[in-house]
Amino acid sequence: MDVILFxxxxxxxxVCAVNVVVQTHPIASAVSLIGVMGSLAVLYLLxxxxxxxxxxxxxxxGAIMVLFVFVIMLLNAGAEARRGRSLMAQVLGVxxxxxxxxxLAYFVQRLYPRGxxxxxxxxxxxxxxxxxxxxxxxxxxxxEVTSILVLIAIVGAIVLARKELD
Amino acid sequence: MAEVPISWFLTLSAVLxxxxxxxxxxxxxxxxxxxxxxxxxxxxxxxxxxxxxxxxQVNGHLxxxxxxxxAAAEATVGLAIILTxxxxxxTLNVDDVSSMxx
Numbered sequence: 001m002d003v004i005l006f007x008x009x010x011x012x013x014x015v016c017a018v019n020v021v022v023q024t025h026p027i028a029s030a031v032s033l034i035g036v037m038g039s040l041a042v043l044y045l046l047x048x049x050x051x052x053x054x055x056x057x058x059x060x061x062g063a064i065m066v067l068f069v070f071v072i073m074l075l076n077a078g079a080e081a082r083r084g085r086s087l088m089a090q091v092l093g094v095x096x097x098x099x100x101x102x103x104l105a106y107f108v109q110r111l112y113p114r115g116x117x118x119x120x121x122x123x124x125x126x127x128x129x130x131x132x133x134x135x136x137x138x139x140x141x142x143x144e145v146t147s148i149l150v151l152i153a154i155v156g157a158i159v160l161a162r163k164e165l166d
Numbered sequence: 167m168a169e170v171p172i173s174w175f176l177t178l179s180a181v182l183x184x185x186x187x188x189x190x191x192x193x194x195x196x197x198x199x200x201x202x203x204x205x206x207x208x209x210x211x212x213x214x215x216x217x218x219x220x221x222x223q224v225n226g227h228l229x230x231x232x233x234x235x236x237a238a239a240e241a242t243v244g245l246a247i248i249l250t251x252x253x254x255x256x257t258l259n260v261d262d263v264s265s266m267x268x
Contacts, residue, residue, distance in 0.1 A: 001168060002168055002169060002170050003168065003169075003170055006170045006174060006175075010174070010178045013178065013182065014178070014181060014182070014185075017181075017182050017185040017186070017205060018185060020185070020189060020198075020201060020202070020205060021185055021188055021189035021192065021193070021202070026195055026197045026198055026201075029197075029198050029201050030201060033201050033204060033205060036182070036205065036208060037208060040208055040211070040212055043175070043178075043212065044212075044215055046170075047175070047215050047216060047218075047219045048219060049215045049218070049219075049227055049230075051227065052211075052215060052227050052230050052231070055230075055231065055234060056211075056234075059234050059238060060204075060208070060234065060237070063238065064204065064237065064238055064241045067241055067242070067245060068197065068200070068201065068241070068245070071197065071245045071248060071249065072197055074249070075197075075248075075249070075252050075258065077195070077197060077258055080193070080194060080195045080198070080259075081259065093192070097184070097188050100184055101181055101184050101185075104177070104180040104181065104184055105177045105180065105181065108173055108176045108177045108180055109173050109177065111173070111176075112171070112172055112173035112176060113173070115171060115172040115173055115220065116172045116219070116220045117169035117170065117171060117172070118169060118170040118171070118172055118175065118216075118219060119168065119169045119170070122219065123218075123219045123222055125222065125223070125224045126218070126224060126227055130224050131224060131227050131228065131231070134224050134225070134227075134228055135228060135231065138225075138228075139228050139232075142232060146232060146235045146236070149235065149236065149239055150235065150238070150239055152239075153238075153239035153240075153242045153243050154242070156242075156243045156246070157242045157243055157246040160243070160246035160247060160249070160250050161246055161249070
């Protein structure tokens with residue numbers, strides 16, 4: 001059952017990721033990326049990360065991708081113009097990428113030949129309570145630093161947006 | 167076989183990361199480049215959660231949380247920069263934004 005779940009959503013994730021790279025129109029890439037993020041959220045649930053799965057859907061698929069789609073529509077971005085590429089890139093690009101993917105898969109399998117087996121419910125420490133407890137005890141200082149980072153991001157975005165006024 | 171080997175998750179993470187790198191290298195649209203970066207961050211997040219499962223510790227989830235915050239901040243500032251570039255240059259092609267080259 002877990003294997004079927006994993007294979008289904010892993011295949012969806014890989015197909016959507018290929019679609020992100022292949023599509024020439026940005027809005028098609030954005031929708032495919034939402035597919036990747038949704039299927040990754042299901043895999044997080046399989047790994048027992050409830051809070052991260054919820055945050056993945058809310059923050060990534062919800063907030064960040066809405067921002068992307070908003071900017072694409074605001075700029076009225078059309079399909080990417082095809083440029084002439086060098087002959088070597090046309091001939092060698094895709095085969096070398098497939099070779100890289102194969103080698104990556106091979107070496108990961110070699111590194112973890114008899115690793116842990118994952119089954120649903122095997123790790124229950126990923127609830128919002130456990131994550132929140134670790135966040136406000138062990139990781140309190142990094143948490144406060146990220147608030148400063150977000151503040152800097154807000155100020156930076158406002159400065160970039162206001163530059164045209166004066 | 168009802169259980170999934172942990173190496174499958176890591177392989178999926180590696181494949182997604184490599185596809186993100188490929189998108190970053192192959193594509194010329196600046197928004198698609200940004201989405202490739204998000205794809206790479208997601209692949210790394212999957213690795214973090216997988217190792218968190220293997221070690222039975224919650225720390226990996228915290229790292230994913232921080233990666234999400236940094237990704238949100240990066241997307242905000244990056245898209246503001248893209249808007250400014252488009253206002254000044256009227257193009258989204260990264261090959262045309264090369265005034266620092268010469």
